Amino acid sequence: MSDTQDIALGIDFGGTSVKVAAVRGADILGEVERIVTSDCQSADEMVARFGVSIAAWRERFPELKAVGIGVPGAVDVDKGVTYNLTNVPGWRNYPLRERLGALCGLPVMLDNDANCMCFAEFAHGAAKGARNAVAVTLGTGVGGGLVLDGKMYRGSDFAAGEIGQMSVDYDGVEGPYGNTGALERYIGHRQISAIAADLLEAAGRDFTAEDCDPRILAQRATEGDEIAHQVWYRVAGYLGSTLGAVIYLLNPDTIVVGGGVAAAGEVLFDPLKEKLRDVLSAEFFERLRIVHAQLGNDAGIIGSAALAMESLRAGELRA
Amino acid sequence: MSDTQDIALGIDFGGTSVKVAAVRGADILGEVERIVTSDCQSADEMVARFGVSIAAWRERFPELKAVGIGVPGAVDVDKGVTYNLTNVPGWRNYPLRERLGALCGLPVMLDNDANCMCFAEFAHGAAKGARNAVAVTLGTGVGGGLVLDGKMYRGSDFAAGEIGQMSVDYDGVEGPYGNTGALERYIGHRQISAIAADLLEAAGRDFTAEDCDPRILAQRATEGDEIAHQVWYRVAGYLGSTLGAVIYLLNPDTIVVGGGVAAAGEVLFDPLKEKLRDVLSAEFFERLRIVHAQLGNDAGIIGSAALAMESLRAGELRA
Numbered sequence: 001m002s003d004t005q006d007i008a009l010g011i012d013f014g015g016t017s018v019k020v021a022a023v024r025g026a027d028i029l030g031e032v033e034r035i036v037t038s039d040c041q042s043a044d045e046m047v048a049r050f051g052v053s054i055a056a057w058r059e060r061f062p063e064l065k066a067v068g069i070g071v072p073g074a075v076d077v078d079k080g081v082t083y084n085l086t087n088v089p090g091w092r093n094y095p096l097r098e099r100l101g102a103l104c105g106l107p108v109m110l111d112n113d114a115n116c117m118c119f120a121e122f123a124h125g126a127a128k129g130a131r132n133a134v135a136v137t138l139g140t141g142v143g144g145g146l147v148l149d150g151k152m153y154r155g156s157d158f159a160a161g162e163i164g165q166m167s168v169d170y171d172g173v174e175g176p177y178g179n180t181g182a183l184e185r186y187i188g189h190r191q192i193s194a195i196a197a198d199l200l201e202a203a204g205r206d207f208t209a210e211d212c213d214p215r216i217l218a219q220r221a222t223e224g225d226e227i228a229h230q231v232w233y234r235v236a237g238y239l240g241s242t243l244g245a246v247i248y249l250l251n252p253d254t255i256v257v258g259g260g261v262a263a264a265g266e267v268l269f270d271p272l273k274e275k276l277r278d279v280l281s282a283e284f285f286e287r288l289r290i291v292h293a294q295l296g297n298d299a300g301i302i303g304s305a306a307l308a309m310e311s312l313r314a315g316e317l318r319a
Numbered sequence: 320m321s322d323t324q325d326i327a328l329g330i331d332f333g334g335t336s337v338k339v340a341a342v343r344g345a346d347i348l349g350e351v352e353r354i355v356t357s358d359c360q361s362a363d364e365m366v367a368r369f370g371v372s373i374a375a376w377r378e379r380f381p382e383l384k385a386v387g388i389g390v391p392g393a394v395d396v397d398k399g400v401t402y403n404l405t406n407v408p409g410w411r412n413y414p415l416r417e418r419l420g421a422l423c424g425l426p427v428m429l430d431n432d433a434n435c436m437c438f439a440e441f442a443h444g445a446a447k448g449a450r451n452a453v454a455v456t457l458g459t460g461v462g463g464g465l466v467l468d469g470k471m472y473r474g475s476d477f478a479a480g481e482i483g484q485m486s487v488d489y490d491g492v493e494g495p496y497g498n499t500g501a502l503e504r505y506i507g508h509r510q511i512s513a514i515a516a517d518l519l520e521a522a523g524r525d526f527t528a529e530d531c532d533p534r535i536l537a538q539r540a541t542e543g544d545e546i547a548h549q550v551w552y553r554v555a556g557y558l559g560s561t562l563g564a565v566i567y568l569l570n571p572d573t574i575v576v577g578g579g580v581a582a583a584g585e586v587l588f589d590p591l592k593e594k595l596r597d598v599l600s601a602e603f604f605e606r607l608r609i610v611h612a613q614l615g616n617d618a619g620i621i622g623s624a625a626l627a628m629e630s631l632r633a634g635e636l637r638a
Contacts, residue, residue: 132475146568148467155570156451157606165567167598170487170560179563179598241489244498245564248484249465251474279486279498287476 007061008308009054009106011069012113012300013037015087018046019297020053022061023305026124028298029061043094051103058104066107066317068308069096070116070300077111077158107317109308111152113300114161117293118145119152119310120303121256125294130254134246135293136163136239137259142184148250152307164188168241186238189214189261196231203227218264232264233271240275247280247288258293265292326380327627328373328425330388331432331619332356334406337365338616339372341380342624345443347617348380362413370422377423385426385636387627388415389435389619396430396477426636428627430471432619433480436612437464438471438629439622440575444613449573453565454612455482455558456578461503467569471626483507487560505557508533508580515550522546537583551583552590559594566599566607577612584611 005024012019018035021028033053040046058064073085080097101108111119118127118135127133133147142164146153154160164184165175175182185191193212200207205227210216220228243255262268269292277285295302311317324343331338337354340347352372359365377383392404399416420427430438437446437454446452452466461483465472473479483503484494494501504510512531519526524546529535539547562574581587588611596604614621630636 144568148472149470151468153467153569156572157570157603159603160568160570162567162570166564167560168486168489170557177598177600177603179567180560238489241486241499242564245485245561246568248481248498249463249479249565249568250472251476251479251481253475279496281496284476284478284496 006065006309007063008305008312009057009064009067010301010303010305010308011050011067012116012304013069013071013085013088014113014300015072015085018050019301020050020057021301022057022064023302026295026302028301032298032301033057037088043090043096044099047096047099047103050100054100054104054106058106064106066109066305066308066312067100067104068116068304068306069100069108069110070113070304071096071110072113075110075112075158077109077154080108080110082110107308107312109304109311109317111154111304111307112158114143114145115152115154116145116303116307117258117295117299118147118161118256118303119307120295120299121258121293122147123306123310124302125256125299126291127254127256127289130252130289132250132252133254133256134163134243134250134252135161135256135258136243137293138187138239138257138261139259140189142187143259146250152310163242163246166242166245168238183238183242187235187261192217192231192235192261195234196227199227199230214261214264218267221264221267229267232267235261236268236271236275240272240279243272244276244279247276247284251284253287254289254291256291256293258296258299262292325384325628326382327624327631328376328383328386329620329622329624329627330369330386331435331623332388332390332404332407333432333619334391334404337369338620339369339376340620341376341383342621345614345621347620351617351620352376356407362409362415363418366415366418366422369419373419373423373425377425383425385428385624385627385631386419386423387435387623387625388419388427388429389432389623390415390429391432394429394431394477396428396473399427399429401429426627426631428623428630428636430473430623430626431477433462434464434471434473435622435626436577436614436618437466437480437575437622438626439614439618440577440612441466442625442629443621444575444618445610446573446575446608449571449608451569451571452573452575453482453562453569453571454480454575454577455562456612457506457558457576457580458578459508461506462578465569471629482561482565485561485564487557502557502561506554506580511536511550511554511580514553515546518546518549533580533583537586540583540586548586551586554580555587555590555594559591559598562591563595563598566595566603570603572606573608573610575610575612577615577618581611 074083144163167181169181172181196212393402463482486500488500491500
């Protein structure tokens with residue numbers, strides 16, 4: 001087993017900002033560094049910027065063993081290549097690991113952001129101690145990650161975990177790939193607002209766009225607003241149906257729910273648990289842990305660092 | 320790696336008959352022995368009968384290394400205990416591995432029949448060479464098994480692979496556990512007959528129960544009957560919706576479709592592939608192998624033997 005004192009650098013590459021920090025286990029060492037994504041005009045420029053950043057962190061932590069990067073899009077984890085990144089142009093088929101490795105002389109690993117979040121919660125967060133964990137992130141879209149038999153599961157083309165593309169209705173609304181009933185088209189941020197607008201209108205209430213924002217809806221539900229409760233009840237119905245299917249397929253012990261929309265808390269979790277109790281056998285439901293993600297905005301940094309250390313230990317990474 | 324010349328005994332424990340044979344790789348050695356399940360009045364009696372059978376097979380093949388048993392129901396693979404078997408009374412919490420091991424002196428492993436079928440196809444059949452394979456069996460009900468990253472994946476309570484319980488419709492027909500939209504309730508043997516009856520009636524045709532049998536429906540569709548085609552098109556629509564969800568979640572390279580209903584062949588596979596092309600991105604669809612199970616009725620024997628050898632090699636089995 002590993003030395004838990006090992007330190008890796010975690011880079012959480014987001015559409016608007018990149019966050020960088022040294023990580024030891026679950027602990028972020030020092031203050032998180034932020035780089036504005038749009039400050040760099042090209043992938044090469046961004047890599048050069050990463051190189052400067054890594055050099056500075058190594059000066060503070062000479063014992064840094066590896067660099068992990070979580071990116072917002074599709075990657076080839078084995079080759080260390082980004083296929084393309086959502087909302088960040090110029091990264092199609094970019095050999096990020098090779099370029100950055102050559103620059104900094106450390107082993108580099110990259111993975112997509114949903115996997116980093118999932119692994120962070122498994123290794124150091126809400127899913128600690130799980131053997132089989134499913135993480136789902138609720139935000140603009142719906143994403144996910146899988147740890148199976150204690151290891152990150154990525155699928156044959158590093159594309160596993162697309163919970164948002166799973167169908168809740170064989171005859172439903174089309175998703176981005178023609179996939180009828182794509183969960184994301186039912187409980188994405190925008191769709192939650194649309195459910196609220198429909199219900200408020202049907203009730204003859206005056207309302208603004210703000211009244212339909214998931215954050216406001218969570219607050220209102222907590223305060224006892226009936227329509228806001230109905231919105232979350234519907235969201236939980238769709239999400240629970242898909243998670244039920246995931247559970248029948250994978251028989252996990254832990255489900256982690258995170259992302260901005262999950263900040264709604266109990267007003268979402270209570271009806272979600274109710275739905276899962278309804279669609280699962282009693283035995284199954286009793287054995288399952290359904291937990292809120294713990295690491296929040298730090299999950300990307302902690303997870304990318306943890307995956308890099310894990311790969312290093314498994315002998316999959318070289319400088 | 321293993322000696323491919325190793326021989327294990329495979330036992331396919333079914334609701335009506337038990338089939339036993341020595342297996343070397345994909346080859347069944349000699350003639351399959353059949354035991355009528357109802358000939359034994361209790362689990363103990365059945366185990367005694369197994370003991371007699373194993374002794375006889377060892378006389379012919381003294382090099383037998385292990386015994387694998389596939390059972391029709393829920394098991395604890397680690398403990399070697401059957402929870403309960405479908406259509407076979409008297410097996411609740413029965414320590415099958417311990418009892419049989421004590422009797423025959425060989426390492427014994429047990430698993431459920433769907434996993435045995437899946438592993439057989441992965442190790443020696445239609446999914447050979449796969450890294451991530453999903454097997455689905457279509458019959459009275461709908462079952463499944465998963466090989467992930469080259470290993471049998473069983474989940475936290477050995478209950479993974481329940482494709483028939485996954486939802487095709489969040490608001491649909493209830494399955495056995497209150498699970499709305501359970502696939503099995505749409506494309507089980509009986510449900511296929513009901514679809515046929517509905518369509519024949521709507522068309523004003525005279526028909527008998529036999530006309531609604533999946534075997535006859537397959538034959539008629541092959542002969543060009545339009546209504547029979549429509550039945551398979553509908554079955555493929557439900558199945559494809561669920562398999563699409565499985566593919567988004569697991570990103571497998573191979574899907575194996577087997578079981579009695581899958582004997583329909585191209586009249587099912589053609590619309591199934593069409594549906595999957597519709598719901599998957601082009602890239603995803605092109606990379607995927609969708610294949611017919613190859614080992615048919617021998618899959619249970621070959622798979623149970625193969626899983627036993629695999630466990631023995633991994634050091635998980637003792638006599």
